[in-house]
Amino acid sequence: xxxxxxxxxxxxxxxxxxxxxxxxxxxxxxxxxxxxxxxxxxxxxxxxxxxxxxxxxxxxxxxxxxxxxxxxxxxxxxxxxxxxxxxxxxxxxxxxxxxxxxxxxxxxxxxxxxxxxxxxxxxxxxxxxxxxxxxxxxxxxxxxxxxxxxxxxxxxxxxxxxxxxxxxxxxxxxxxxxxxxxxxxxxxxxxxxxxxxxxxxxxxxxxxxxxxxxxxxxxxxxxxxxxxxxxxxxxxxxxxxxxxxxxxxxxxxxxxxxxxxxxxxxxxxxxxxxxxxxxxxxxxxxxxxxxxxxxxxxxxxxxxxxxxxxxxxxxxxxxxxxxxxxx
Amino acid sequence: xxxxxxxxxxxxxxxxxxxxxxxxxxxxxxxxxxxxxxxxxxxxxxxxxxxxxxxxxxxxxxxxxxxxxxxxxxxxxxxxxxxxxxxxxxxxxxxxxxxxxxxxxxxxxxxxxxxxxxxxxxxxxxxxxxxxxxxxxxxxxxxxxxxxxxxxxxxxxxxxxxxxxxxxxxxxxxxxxxxxxxxxxxxxxxxxxxxxxxxxxxxxxxxxxxxxxxxxxxxxxxxxxxxxxxxxxxxxxxxxxxxxxxxxxxxxxxxxxxxxxxxxxxxxxxxxxxxxxxxxxxxxxxxxxxxxxxxxxxxxxxxxxxxxxxxxxxxxxxxxxxxxxxxxxxxxxxxxxxxxxxxxxxxxxxxxxxxxxxxxxxxxxxxxxxxxxxxxxxxxxxxxxxxxxxxxxxxxxxxxxxxxxxxxxxxxxxxxxxxxxxxxxxxxxxxxxxxxxxxxxxxxxxxxxxxxxxxxxxxxxxxxxxxxxxxxxxxxxxxxxxxxxxxxxxxxxxxxxxxxxxxxxxxxxxxxxxxxxxxxxxxxxxxxxxxxxxxxxxxxxxxxxxxxxxxxxx
Numbered sequence: 109x110x111x112x113x114x115x116x117x118x119x120x121x122x123x124x125x126x127x128x129x130x131x132x133x134x135x136x137x138x139x140x141x142x143x144x145x146x147x148x149x150x151x152x153x154x155x156x157x158x159x160x161x162x163x164x165x166x167x168x169x170x171x172x173x174x175x176x177x178x179x180x181x182x183x184x185x186x187x188x189x190x191x192x193x194x195x196x197x198x199x200x201x202x203x204x205x206x207x208x209x210x211x212x213x214x215x216x217x218x219x220x221x222x223x224x225x226x227x228x229x230x231x232x233x234x235x236x237x238x239x240x241x242x243x244x245x246x247x248x249x250x251x252x253x254x255x256x257x258x259x260x261x262x263x264x265x266x267x268x269x270x271x272x273x274x275x276x277x278x279x280x281x282x283x284x285x286x287x288x289x290x291x292x293x294x295x296x297x298x299x300x301x302x303x304x305x306x307x308x309x310x311x312x313x314x315x316x317x318x319x320x321x322x323x324x325x326x327x328x329x330x331x332x333x334x335x336x337x338x339x340x341x342x343x344x345x346x347x348x349x350x351x352x353x354x355x356x357x358x359x360x361x362x363x364x365x366x367x368x369x370x371x372x373x374x375x376x377x378x379x380x381x382x383x384x385x386x387x388x389x390x391x392x393x394x395x396x397x398x399x400x401x402x403x404x405x406x407x408x409x410x411x412x413x414x415x416x417x418x419x420x421x422x423x424x425x426x427x428x429x430x431x432x433x434x435x
Numbered sequence: 436x437x438x439x440x441x442x443x444x445x446x447x448x449x450x451x452x453x454x455x456x457x458x459x460x461x462x463x464x465x466x467x468x469x470x471x472x473x474x475x476x477x478x479x480x481x482x483x484x485x486x487x488x489x490x491x492x493x494x495x496x497x498x499x500x501x502x503x504x505x506x507x508x509x510x511x512x513x514x515x516x517x518x519x520x521x522x523x524x525x526x527x528x529x530x531x532x533x534x535x536x537x538x539x540x541x542x543x544x545x546x547x548x549x550x551x552x553x554x555x556x557x558x559x560x561x562x563x564x565x566x567x568x569x570x571x572x573x574x575x576x577x578x579x580x581x582x583x584x585x586x587x588x589x590x591x592x593x594x595x596x597x598x599x600x601x602x603x604x605x606x607x608x609x610x611x612x613x614x615x616x617x618x619x620x621x622x623x624x625x626x627x628x629x630x631x632x633x634x635x636x637x638x639x640x641x642x643x644x645x646x647x648x649x650x651x652x653x654x655x656x657x658x659x660x661x662x663x664x665x666x667x668x669x670x671x672x673x674x675x676x677x678x679x680x681x682x683x684x685x686x687x688x689x690x691x692x693x694x695x696x697x698x699x700x701x702x703x704x705x706x707x708x709x710x711x712x713x714x715x716x717x718x719x720x721x722x723x724x725x726x727x728x729x730x731x732x733x734x735x736x737x738x739x740x741x742x743x744x745x746x747x748x749x750x751x752x753x754x755x756x757x758x759x760x761x762x763x764x765x766x767x768x769x770x771x772x773x774x775x776x777x778x779x780x781x782x783x784x785x786x787x788x789x790x791x792x793x794x795x796x797x798x799x800x801x802x803x804x805x806x807x808x809x810x811x812x813x814x815x816x817x818x819x820x821x822x823x824x825x826x827x828x829x830x831x832x833x834x835x836x837x838x839x840x841x842x843x844x845x846x847x848x849x850x851x852x853x854x855x856x857x858x859x860x861x862x863x864x865x866x867x868x869x870x871x872x873x874x875x876x877x878x879x880x881x882x883x884x885x886x887x888x889x890x891x892x893x894x895x896x897x898x899x900x901x902x903x904x905x906x907x908x909x910x911x912x913x914x915x916x917x918x919x920x921x922x923x924x925x926x927x928x929x930x931x932x933x934x935x936x937x938x939x940x941x942x943x944x945x946x947x948x949x950x951x952x953x954x955x956x957x958x959x960x961x962x963x964x965x966x967x968x969x970x971x972x973x974x975x976x977x978x979x980x981x982x983x984x985x986x987x988x989x
Binding site: 275276278279280282283285339342346349350353354357360361362364365366367368369370371372373374375378379381382385386388389391392393396398399414422426428 | 638691694899903904
């Protein structure tokens with residue numbers, strides 16, 4: 109069962125990669141000039157990967173076709189690539205879920221006992237929530253390129269660096285609060301993870317819409333409108349923040365039972381506090397008209413960096429009571 | 436959240452006496468402090484100020500690591516200590532930031548609380564003259580009941596409604612501001628709860644060896660380390676006694692712990708002695724204190740028979756060194772050994788001490804310094820014997836778990852041999868005295884705590900969450916309806932509904948609310964008595980979302 113889970117993770121990474129390449133192809137084909145790219149991305153992993161994303165930036169003119177039929181054909185192919193990408197993402201999410209379930213069955217507990225399992229679950233939540241967002245707002249499809257990129261990176265890190273074999277939980281984790289605290293932390297982290305994708309995309313797109321044509325901004329040429337990205341960013345963060353708050357409170361209740369105090373400024377707690385404060389700052393600045401939206405969005409990105417610091421930095425550099433990383 | 440910093444300084448009024456400069460300064464600083472920008476800056480300062488608390492060791496969490504840091508960085512550490520870097524969360528600057536933040540918070544929410552109470556009691560405002568200027572606007576045929584029918588529909592949907600002549604004003608979503616204020620107020624209660632806990636709370640750590648003769652009663656002197664809040668006296672500690680009856684631990688083959696359970700007898704004044712179990716995640720909850728299981732280890736039972744044939748038995752906890760196999764180190768001291776039976780006096784230079792390691796599962800071959808497994812599969816004591824003046828009579832406080840190294844360095848205590856002892860084995864020393872390793876007892880380490888603020892904290896956190904959700908998901912919005920009698924000119928729909936009276940409707944979301952167009956359409960449909968058209972409006976998501984984008988924030 110454990111080996112099956114590991115294989116499923118590998119498959120999920122591959123299918124996310126397929127989705128990413130298809131998104132890249134869609135991105136490239138969205139160009140005004142129809143470039144002929146063979147639209148069989150599933151088979152041609154390497155070829156499309158090398159050719160696809162490299163040739164995205166061609167002309168600043170939006171689809172104003174020189175030759176109508178070619179443009180139509182290109183648009184059709186782009187749509188096809190986009191659909192393949194979404195389909196591949198869905199398949200990858202299913203594989204991802206299967207990997208988690210088999211890992212959980214093999215361990216006979218929730219698969220959140222160490223950093224490897226944690227990253228696996230957080231990224232699953234992010235990807236699944238992305239599909240939910242996509243179902244509601246299909247026009248945001250092109251964001252998938254960035255999301256699948258993040259997925260591939262995170263899962264590869266999990267597989268290559270963080271992997272640990274299955275062991276049962278230490279007694280300290282053996283509590284129903286484990287399920288409550290960790291599931292909500294995982295869930296909110298997944299949504300924050302998803303939230304940072306439109307946040308970064310907004311920052312690029314916003315710069316692009318303000319006429320910037322230097323490197324990171326040019327990538328945003330084919331992204332959805334800045335306002336839509338910004339609203340999605342806010343919606344995701346506003347959704348996740350109360351869950352994160354609940355998770356931290358649940359953690360405090362558990363800490364009271366396990367360690368005798370609800371809050372003790374353990375490094376993990378300190379960084380959760382920092383993240384909470386930064387995200388609260390984001391929500392406040394988003395609601396303050398005198399703060400520009402891109403400043404507010406930067407704060408959201410900063411919040412995600414503090415979450416990353418809490419996950420990787422605290423587990424690796426600091427010792428504290430939350431030393432369950434398994435590294 | 437309203438932008439307090441955007442408020443105009445003073446309303447332009449007739450020239451008046453120059454205000455008191457001091458008052459003006461105070462008022463301006465207060466305004467600065469309670470502005471959103473200041474609050475945001477303070478929030479970020481708070482986040483940044485917390486970082487050193489995770490990077491540097493903290494006294495409150497790991498005092499031993501602070502000492503290590505002092506040894507490793509002898510130049511830097513005292514300077515860091517001066518600015519409170521080892522006690523970040525009780526330092527002046529950290530406190531200053533959060534106290535300012537909370538002052539700013541109170542200054543911000545008090546006027547808003549007043550305004551909100553006023554708004555809750557006020558009626559929805561009168562309809563604006565031109566409803567077609569509002570983000571949502573439509574004209575429909577008046578329902579049969581006129582304004583009464585509109586009011587009925589609105590009330591059913593829990594709008595707050597006012598009728599002024601032929602106009603209906605309605606408002607909904609007060610929950611947003613209520614939740615927002617509730618959230619921020621409960622933050623203040625959280626702070627109060629924390630303060631209560633640190634003023635009236637106390638906690639102490641202690642080691643408890645199994646057996647009735649090692650029972651522990653809750654007094655200040657019984658704790659190795661204890662911290663009492665400023666409002667707590669030693670006499671305030673609740674009287675109870677604990678005896679460790681049994682301790683069970685289960686481990687995996689890798690040595691990873693799987694299960695702990697401690698069984699204790701509890702004596703509380705006025706109550707019969709009872710037994711209770713507690714474990715890592717389920718503390719022993721007494722009336723005014725909770726007892727937490729922190730760790731466990733072994734206390735070897737050692738019998739020393741001195742050169743005059745007198746025996747003493749010591750059960751000394753050996754402290755675990757932090758490895759998987761519970762390798763423990765400790766000291767068994769016999770300061771009263773070798774008491775001359777003829778003179779009845781003891782020779783201070785013939786005191787005995789044994790230090791070394793206890794290995795629950797010793798390896799098969801040397802070196803015997805690391806235990807292989809946390810349970811007693813092959814228990815071995817690896818001891819060094821010392822004879823001489825242990826320095827216990829000098830009155831200098833020292834660790835009971837370690838030999839005073841000064842005595843060793845000055846030669847007042849001399850090493851007289853070392854030995855590996857299995858359970859039941861006897862070691863004969865050079866002077867004919869013997870040491871027997873009889874067995875071990877379990878010990879557990881406990882944290883005993885009382886936090887009177889925790890109940891308040893829990894309630895405040897619950898309220899905080901409810902408030903937060905209301906604040907994030909509530910949406911304040913207003914709708915207006917104006918019934919125009921038949922025959923009045925209305926170019927928009929005069930052709931279709933000529934002859935009957937019309938209703939002009941307008942909607943205004945007061946916060947960012949993309950779904951308002953949908954809700955408005957459904958409301959209008961309900962009023963015109965055509966629920967199905969409302970559903971249709973609801974399915975046209977893309978279009979209505981587009982409309983939603985135009986609605987700015989307040």
